[in-house]
Amino acid sequence: MTKLLIADDEPEVIEGISTLVDWENNGIEIVGCATNGEEALEKIRELCPDIVLIDIKMPRLDGLQVIENAKKEGYMFESIILSGYDDFYFAQKALELRSLNYLLKPCKPKEVLDAVLKAKNVLEKEREKEALINRFIEYYNETLPILKERILNEVVFGIRSKEEIEKLFERYNIKLSSGKYCVVLTKFDIENASDTYSSSPVKQEAYTLACVNLIQEGLEDFRAEVFRGRNEIVILINSDFEFDREMMDDILTKVKKSANEKLGLKLYFGVSRWCDKIEKINYLYDQALNALELKFFADDIDILYYDDICLNKNTLLYPIDEEKAIINSLLLCQKDTIKDKVENFVNSLYVINTFNKWFIKSAVLALLGSIIKVCHEKCIDLNDVVNSKIFESILKTEKKDLLKTSLLSFLNAVVDRIEQSENKNAIVKAAINFIEKNYNKNITLESVAKEVYVTPAYLSILFKRELKINFIDYLHKVRIQKAQELLKNQNLKIYQVANIVGFSDEKYFSQVFKKYTGLTPTQYRESLL
Known part of the structure; x- marks a missing residue:
């Protein structure tokens, strides 16, 4: 409901406006009334109405003074002036105070209602516009860190020109100016992290973001931007002078200690040289990355400098x-x-x-x-x-x-x-392994030989020499052994067992089964009962 305050020094006017108009069905609630200017100002402060319908001529403070004082104090509302005086001065002053309407007494209930509904409509549109702007501001504030991170990554990877960098830094309030620049890359010691941390991408991302914020807090006394790079956290430092190694060690040691105490993570750093050209930051990134790789050679050092690299x-x-x-x-x-x-x-x-x-x-x-x-x-x-x-x-x-x-x-x-x-030919072993895994498929001497990279004739010779049995007999033996196990399951039909172990013909399966066991599949199953 839209809140309406009525102020007039004539009680009968207030009574008439309150009772002769169907306010409730029009979405209006009368939250208060006042018969003098000071009372009206107090009611505005107390009730915060959306619309104020107010007479100009009232004791103590007139209507225009009430509106002017309330708006100076920051109260926001739409105002409608009531007056028994057809005076240009009052109309002009009302316009200056941005009153929506100026009604001359006596006025009809419909005129009052129309004026209030007009004010309500303006108010709703203003609120929609304000809500839209607030949503945009909220969205902008939410996406600003992502935009800044993308821009800074484009800078360290050499995608932007000097002119583009300077314009973007100014537009997105990136606090890097002229002077000297240094890039520091940071990684976690993943191999010593807990299993829970290492195995969860979501937790890794959470730890990364927490680390970015923690490092940014540790560098709040310096001009620095901290953001996620490709596989590491990037610290881009801007200063009027180059930090010596002692100063850099001190800064990064404090950051490292904070990360260890608050997150339980061990950080290590790769530090580039300094340069005074913003468009050369991508070279500093490469230097810091090379320095970071020194960790491969120096387990006990956590702050590594590009200047220490001596490649031959x-x-x-x-x-x-x-x-x-x-x-x-x-x-x-x-x-x-x-x-x-x-x-x-x-x-x-x-x-x-x-x-x-x-x-x-x-x-x-x-x-x-x-x-x-x-x-x-x-x-x-x-x-x-x-x-x-x-x-x-x-x-x-x-x-x-x-x-x-x-x-x-x-x-x-x-x-x-x-x-x-040592005591078994590897080719035969490979063939046996293949048969064990694929006995239920349509395999032949040729297909197995192909799998173990020998000719079918050579594989046949190896089987007879190593296992004292030819290939097809070995394959049948494996299949029948598997079938004997399956026949213990009374729910399986004979033809189903045959198909499972690689025989497409039930009759042929029965012949082979009897050859190796002396019984038909049915007789073998009955012997188990």
Whole structure:
């Protein structure tokens, strides 16, 4: 309901307006009445009406003074002037105070109602406009951080020109000005985080956003923007002077301590050099990223500087002798010596390829490739080992010790496979494994030979030599063994059992079943009762 206040020094006028108009059915509620100006002003303060219908000539304060004083105090309402004087001054003053109507007494109830409804309509439109503007402001405030983050990412990745950067910074109130710039990249120590945190993308996102806010709070005394980058948090610092290392260490140590205390996370940082050109910030990002990768070589250091990188591109050497030593230990199944040889291999990589993480990882992957190749030549089955996450683990790890652990775990698994394969031909084993998994399908000597990369004739020879049985007899034997288990289920029909184990013809199934068991499927089932 729209709230209406009536103010007039003639009680009979108030009575007439209140009773002669059907206010309720028109969505109007009379919330109060006043017979003098001071009372009217107090009622406006107390009741906050939407519309004030007020006489000009009243004791103490006239109607125009009431409206003027109330609006100076910040009260918002629509006003309608009542007057028995047809005076241009009062009409002009009413217009200055933005009154919607000026009614001359005596006025008819319909005139009063029309004036009030007009004021109500204006009021509702104003409220709709205000609500729309407020929604837009709310939406703008909600999306502003996302817009700023996108713009800052475009800056650090070199997508924007200097002119575009300056215009966007001004438009979105990004607090970076002329002077010098430095980029610091921050990551969590994911590998030491709890399992709950590591396995939940939603929690990772929540921790990232919390960290961004925490770092921004820690840098509130500096000109800095903190936002999410591609795979790290970016801190873009702007200053009139370059921070020396002691000052930067002090700032980042406080941030690191706060994150650890409040979020239980361990942060580490990569710090770029400084430059005085805003359009060169993307180069600083690359420097900070290179510095961040030093963590791969320095587990005990959490603040890493680009200035500490000393790359020597002429020393990318592969430790071939150490590789040969590892392979020899594998083929001899010498588990007790493999650990030391892995240590020697990895340490050699670190010594001769200082600060080149990707070459080191590539070298370890090359070693794995050499091992797999040797084992394949020796007919050693590594399928379940190679299909593990060893390659992904090596590519993702950021620490030297974890790299050695992954490599050693793989090598020990390989030794186990070599030991298992010493007394059985690997090709036959692979064929048996394939039959066990696919006996219910339409498999043949040719299809199995294709799976194990040999000719059908050679596979047939291997079966007779290693298992003392030909291929088809072995396949039938496996199928009949599976059928014997299925026949224990009285709900399965004979033809269903036949189909399940790979026979499309029930009669042929019965013949083969009797050949290997001496009984027909029906007789075998009855013997179980």
